[in-house]
Amino acid sequence: MAENLPLEKKPAEEAETEPRLTWQEQVGLSWKTPMGLFGVALTTICFTLLILGLFAHMTGLIENHYAAIVTFLVFPAGVLFGLILIPVSFYLRRKRWFKNSLGKAFLIIDFSKKIHRRTVFLCLVLSVINLTIFALVIYEAYHFTESDFFCGAVCHTVMDPEYTAYQRSPHAKVGCVQCHIGSGAEWYVKAKLSGLRQVKAVLDGSYRTPIPAPVEHLRPARDTCEACHWPEKFHGKRTKQFISFSNDNQKDASIQEVALHIGGRNPYTDTFEGIHWHVSKDVKVEYQSLDNTRTAIGKIKVTxxxxxxxxxEVPGGSEEPKEGEGVWRTMDCIDCHNRPTHVYENLSEKIDLGLYSKKINPDLPGIREDSFTVMQTAYTSREEAQEQIVEDLVTLQAKRNGDAFAKEHEAALITSGKYLLEAYLGNVWPDMKVTWGTYKGHNGHQDEADGYGCFRCHDDTHVTKFGKTISQSCDLCHDEPQ
Structure with missing residues (x-):
């Protein structure tokens, strides 16, 4: 029978080889590594600058938007990153990744000791102060990320065309988030998640040029547009004026006026009429979009x-739409007003407006044709256009009318050229592949040849099984002013 051997005990000297450190010593040593020191320094510097920046913004001492980016995005990120490094360095020291690593003694807090109570109380007070400051920062950062500047100017190269068009639009005083997000937490979260994908695309350069339109996953217009615009409101008829010139006659304007049947609910007949009939709450119009631009329409349902x-449906149309096509959509405001805010100008209309307002001198022979030539030149960059447009216009006029004529009318040519340059810079971005006609509107039929406008549906081709068609009659939407 085997004898019971006594358990071996470690010598007292060997048991005490591992140092037993107090909890204050453990905390104090936790950051005394290159990583820990860097974390403490980064946190301290960023936190100090964060407090100063927050104070400056709240008191109005600093109103620079780019300073807000640093204050509300960069500094908080620096503070959080530094705070993360401190416990990481403590963990790595306990795992003996560093020389003179910590012993394995547990951290013990004894509230019977005065120094422990004071230390815990100090930590609690500092935590409350930190949480208060971070609450203010989060609040200000939330409002900053909702600002028009953040939406349009932070990603400058990508969003510059849209931001520029927005600033001159009828909705320039309406915040971006009011249309793109609206009220409520659900769409706020969706927008921010979508924004993360967009940030990634900007960082890795995978964004598309030009930016595709229409915008995917946009909140329904009834949740946003109708917060200000009421389809039930009866507008009746509104007169619209079209002014144009020709290369043969650039002095006498051709002016055409039409009375648009905006409509709405007629208070006298209590019926919906006019163009806004399409968005009446009593009517539901659905259509099958056969392409991403919603210019090709398949089947249409009207309830x-x-x-x-x-x-x-279109007779002879494809029974089975191709993959990615045939998406059904319920018609709302932006199916006609597809550029309600980010409005890009029409080249012909812009040049004719210049002639009508005399910003382009109509007394200069051939100035209209030369203006088209200059504006349709494929400049490689906006900087090149700034250098060349005025000079190119003078050169074309000199070739057409002679050097003596160009010299005599140099001031008028320079004024005309500056107007064209301003128009170019407001509508063309070669880097983003945005040029004249890149983004067209559906409200009307000026671009019907490219599939835009009312004639997508009102083509006299879509027909029911009983032979009823969607009429293309002009007087459905407008007639002569009275």
């Missing part, structure tokens, strides 16, 4: 107030 649904 009327009496509950009857009419379905229109």
């Amino acid at each position: 009327k107030p009496n509950g009857i649904t009419e379905e229109y």
Whole structure:
């Protein structure tokens, strides 16, 4: 029978080889590594600058938007990164990744000791102060990320075309988030998650040029547009004026006026009429989009107030749409007003406006044709356009009318050239592949040849099984002013 051997005990000297450190010593030593020192320094510097920046912004001492980016995005990130490095350095020291690593003694807090109570109380007070400051920073950062500047100017190269068009639009005083996000937490979260994908695309250069339109996953217009615009409002008729010139006659304007049937709910008949009939709450219009630009329309369904649904389709159309096509959509405001804010100007209209306002001198022979030539030149960059447009216009006029003529009318040519340059810089970005006609509007039929406008549906081709078509009659939408 085997004898019971006594358990071996370690000598007292060997058991005490591992140092037993107090908790104050453990905390004090936790950051005394290159990583820990860097974390403490980064946290301290960023936190100090964060407090100064927050104070400056709240008191109005600093109103620079780029300073806000640093204050509300860069400094908080630096503070958080530094704070993360401190416990990481403590963990690595306990795992003996560094020389003179910590012993394995547990951290013990004894509230019967005065120094322990004071230290814990100090930590609690500092934590409350830190949380208060971070709450203010998060609040200010939230409002900053909702600002028009953050939406349009932070990613300058990508968003410059849209931001420029927005600033001159009828909605320039309406914040970006009011249309793109609206109220409520659900769409705020969706927008921010979508924003993360966009930030990634900007950082790795995978964004598309030009930016695709229409915008995908946009909140329904009834949740945003109708917060200000009320389809039930009766507008009746509104007169619109079209002014144009020709190369043969650049002095006498051709002016055409039409009375648009905006409509709405007529208070006298209590019926919806006019163009806004399409978005009446009593009518539901659905259509099948056959491409990403919504210019090719397949089937159309119209549900009327009496509950009857009419379905229109193009005879001989494809029964099975291709992959990615045939997406059904319920019609709302932006199906016609697809550029309600980011409005890019029409080249012909812009030049004719210059002639009509005399910003382009109509007395200069051939100035209209030469203006088109200059504006349609494929400059490699906006900087090159700034250097060349005025000079190119003078050169074309000199070739057309002679050097003596160009010299005599140099001031008028320079004034005209500056107007064209301003128009170019407001509508063309070669780096983003945005040029004249890149973004067209659906409200009207000026661009019907490219599939834009009312004639997508009102083509006299979409027909029901009973032979009823969607009319293309002009007087459905406008007539002569009275």
